[in-house]
Amino acid sequence: MYIVIIGCGRLGSNLAIEYSKEGHDVAIIDNIEENLDRLGSGFNGRRIKGVEIDNYTLIEAGINNADIFLALTPDDNINIMASQIAKNIHGVTTVIARNSDPSREFIYNRLGIECISAVKLVTNEIKNKITEEMEE
Amino acid sequence: MRAVIVGGGKVGYYLFKTLIEKHYDVVLIERERAICNKIAEELDGEVICGDGTEPEVLKDVDIERAEVVAAVTGKDEENLVICQMAKINFNVNNTIARINNPKNRPIFKALGVDKTVCSTEVISNLIEGAIGSEEIKSVQILDRGEIVLLEVEITKKSPWNNKVIKNIIMPEECVIVSIVRNDRVVYPRGHIEIKLGDRVLLVTSLEKKKLLEKIIIGG
Numbered sequence: 257m258y259i260v261i262i263g264c265g266r267l268g269s270n271l272a273i274e275y276s277k278e279g280h281d282v283a284i285i286d287n288i289e290e291n292l293d294r295l296g297s298g299f300n301g302r303r304i305k306g307v308e309i310d311n312y313t314l315i316e317a318g319i320n321n322a323d324i325f326l327a328l329t330p331d332d333n334i335n336i337m338a339s340q341i342a343k344n345i346h347g348v349t350t351v352i353a354r355n356s357d358p359s360r361e362f363i364y365n366r367l368g369i370e371c372i373s374a375v376k377l378v379t380n381e382i383k384n385k386i387t388e389e390m391e392e
Numbered sequence: 393m394r395a396v397i398v399g400g401g402k403v404g405y406y407l408f409k410t411l412i413e414k415h416y417d418v419v420l421i422e423r424e425r426a427i428c429n430k431i432a433e434e435l436d437g438e439v440i441c442g443d444g445t446e447p448e449v450l451k452d453v454d455i456e457r458a459e460v461v462a463a464v465t466g467k468d469e470e471n472l473v474i475c476q477m478a479k480i481n482f483n484v485n486n487t488i489a490r491i492n493n494p495k496n497r498p499i500f501k502a503l504g505v506d507k508t509v510c511s512t513e514v515i516s517n518l519i520e521g522a523i524g525s526e527e528i529k530s531v532q533i534l535d536r537g538e539i540v541l542l543e544v545e546i547t548k549k550s551p552w553n554n555k556v557i558k559n560i561i562m563p564e565e566c567v568i569v570s571i572v573r574n575d576r577v578v579y580p581r582g583h584i585e586i587k588l589g590d591r592v593l594l595v596t597s598l599e600k601k602k603l604l605e606k607i608i609i610g611g
Contacts, residue, residue, distance in 0.1 A: 303497075307498075309468065309469050309496070310493070310496075311495065311496075311498075311499055312495065322524075327441065331469070331471040332445070333445050333467070333470050333472075333473045334469045335469070336472075336473050337472050337473065337499075338469075340503050341499060341503075342427075344503060345502050345503075346407070346503065347498065356409060357446075359446065359447065360445075360446065360447065362481075363473065363476075363477060363480075363481070365445070366394075366480045366481065367476065367480070392582040
């Protein structure tokens with residue numbers, strides 16, 4: 257599979273390294289050079305320093321041939337814009353975005369972008385854990 | 393008329409000021425507290441400190457009542473999302489987005505935000521028109537900078553000198569609108585021959601401008 261990722265924070269770099277180890281082709285974009293250093297020397301994919309919402313940068317990363325696009329920056333606006341470019345302009349079939357601010361999750365839904373809200377996931381996880389422990 | 397402006401930079405500030413002077417019911421949203429305070433001190437209008445890409449903030453300023461929303465922050469992704477949100481969530485159809493990077497114009501269009509102004513592009517075109525070649529002048533920018541009215545002076549060297557209009561090959565999206573000859577307007581019908589000293593007025597899309605200039609100047 258060909259995977260394009262934007263945002264090389266802890267989440268993005270981790271996923272990039274894992275998919276690359278599994279033998280997939282990965283290209284990862286981040287606007288901050290130091291963020292790309294998180295990938296370490298063992299990373300086999302492509303690292304691109306550039307603006308995440310820039311169509312040319314995305315094309316350079318091979319978005320035209322991508323099977324999967326992951327928008328994982330901490331900025332919802334960047335993720336929303338880049339995901340729409342991937343989905344609506346380049347026709348990437350699988351587009352998944354990270355949602356930072358849960359109050360803005362509905363925007364992704366309204367625009368038809370699949371998203372995962374880390375805050376919501378962890379909140380629910382913690383609550384479940386506490387409920388379970390209380391029941392024990 | 394109620395207007396909502398998002399972004400209190402130079403563009404937002406002057407737009408706010410102008411609309412207040414025209415007695416619009418206008419509100420400005422800006423994220424940075426210090427900038428908000430400064431604007432509120434200088435201008436007698438409603439300034440809200442908050443993130444204009446957050447739906448709660450937009451709800452607080454009664455965006456639903458707004459006839460027009462102008463997203464003029466310095467970040468293109470913010471301006472895109474503000475306009476999309478105004479449309480999808482608050483039913484405001486008249487939105488206008490500032491584009492900072494000209495490369496993003498086709499992206500905004502493709503994503504359904506078609507009313508845009510690219511300050512960078514407009515300014516550089518105006519300056520280019522002022523310092524450009526003697527033969528070709530940008531007379532007017534139309535449709536928020538997407539279309540340009542050009543004036544071309546026909547010289548001896550010009551490939552169009554003594555050419556009949558119907559024999560001129562032009563790129564698509566370019567039209568000859570009129571010819572000024574000895575201060576009189578000549579209608580550009582197919583059989584008209586372009587002569588030395590004519591000033592030809594052309595309308596072209598910004599995209600095809602460079603190509604057209606090449607054809608006119610030759611080389």
